[in-house]
Ligand SMILES: [Ca+2]
Ligand SMILES: [Ca+2]
């Protein structure tokens with residue numbers, strides 16, 4: 117199973133050195149994403165964070181992530197997992213699809229929030 121890009125994006129935004137799962141995120145890292153500070157990561161908060169992370173990675177602002185842009189955050193295996201049509205670019209649609217999968221995977225009890 118793919119490790120997904122959720123963790124890479126969290127590392128990017130929150131500055132976490134490493135985190136294997138959302139459950140292992142430290143308080144400070146969660147706080148950076150948990151904008152209403154209720155200790156849970158809602159779908160809306162996740163989407164806002166996901167959008168921010170994409171903008172941060174998309175250095176040339178062309179709406180896709182090339183290998184060079186993604187390299188600091190994703191290994192080649194992760195990149196290929198996300199690049200579903202294998203054109204060597206991660207489009208916004210491919211990114212959103214992956215982040216959505218990652219959210220659903222992390223939301224083990226299916227309540228729409230990560231805690
Ligand atoms: Ca929240
Ligand atoms: Ca780009």
Ligand SMILES: [Ca+2]
Nearest residue numbers: 199201203205
């Ligand atoms: Ca692609």
